[in-house]
Amino acid sequence: SAVISQKPSRDICQRGTSLTIQCQVDSQVTMMFWYRQQPGQSLTLIATANQGSEATYESGFVIDKFPISRPNLTFSTLTVSNMSPEDSSIYLCSGDSGSTDTQYFGPGTRLTVL
Amino acid sequence: QKEVEQDPGPLSVPEGAIVSLNCTYSNSAFQYFMWYRQYSRKGPELLMYTYSSGNKEDGRFTAQVDKSSKYISLFIRDSQPSDSATYLCAMSALRTRQLTFGSGTQLTVLP
Numbered sequence: 001s002a003v004i005s006q007k008p009s010r011d012i013c014q015r016g017t018s019l020t021i022q023c024q025v026d027s028q029v030t031m032m033f034w035y036r037q038q039p040g041q042s043l044t045l046i047a048t049a050n051q052g053s054e055a056t057y058e059s060g061f062v063i064d065k066f067p068i069s070r071p072n073l074t075f076s077t078l079t080v081s082n083m084s085p086e087d088s089s090i091y092l093c094s095g096d097s098g099s100t101d102t103q104y105f106g107p108g109t110r111l112t113v114l
Numbered sequence: 115q116k117e118v119e120q121d122p123g124p125l126s127v128p129e130g131a132i133v134s135l136n137c138t139y140s141n142s143a144f145q146y147f148m149w150y151r152q153y154s155r156k157g158p159e160l161l162m163y164t165y166s167s168g169n170k171e172d173g174r175f176t177a178q179v180d181k182s183s184k185y186i187s188l189f190i191r192d193s194q195p196s197d198s199a200t201y202l203c204a205m206s207a208l209r210t211r212q213l214t215f216g217s218g219t220q221l222t223v224l225p
Contacts, residue, residue, distance in 0.1 A: 042216060043213075108155075
C-alpha cells in the first residue's frame with residue numbers, strides 16, 4: 001500500500017490569507033485526489049489532481065479558491081486562497097493503489113481560520 | 115437525496131458483540147465498494163474492498179454487497195474496544211476514480 005504524508009498537519013490562519021498544503025506519496029500513483037472533511041461530517045471531493053495538466057474540480061469548488069498543482073507522480077499541493085472561517089476543515093489527499101483498485105489517504109491537515 | 119446514505123449513529127456495543135454497519139446507495143453505476151475506519155484526528159484507513167456483489171471476509175470483518183438492493187454491509191465479529199472509531203462506506207463507478215462517501219457511523223465498543 002502507498003504511504004501518504006501531508007504538511008502541515010495543522011495550522012491556524014487569519015482571514016484573507018492563503019495556505020498551501022503539501023501531499024507526498026512514497027511511490028508513484030496514477031490518480032491523486034483532494035477531499036475536505038468538515039467537523040463531524042464525511043469526506044467531500046474537491047478535485048482530482050492531474051499530473052501535468054489542470055486539476056478537475058467538483059461542483060461547488062473552483063480553481064481560484066483551491067488552486068492545485070501536481071508536478072509529478074508522487075507530489076501534489078492544494079492552496080486554500082483568501083480564507084474565511086467557513087474554510088475551517090480537515091483537508092485530505094489520497095492516491096490510488098495502482099494494483100488494488102482503491103485509494104489510500106494521508107493523515108489530513110487540520111485548518112482553523114480565525 | 116444523497117447518493118450514499120449511512121446511519122450516523124452513534125452506536126455503542128459491549129465488547130464481544132457482533133456489529134452490523136450498513137449503507138444504501140442510489141447510483142446503479144457504482145461497482146467498487148469500500149469500508150474505511152477513521153480514528154479521531156486521523157485519516158481514513160482502508161479496511162475492506164469489494165468489487166461488485168458478494169461477500170468478502172478478512173479476520174473478524176466481513177463485507178457484503180447486494181447490488182440488486184443497492185445495499186452494503188460491514189460486520190465486525192467479537193468486537194474490541196480498539197474497534198471504536200468512525201466507519202465510512204465509500205463507493206465508485208470506475209476503478210480508482212473519485213469516491214463517494216457515506217456520512218460515517220461512529221462506533222464505541224465498551225470494555
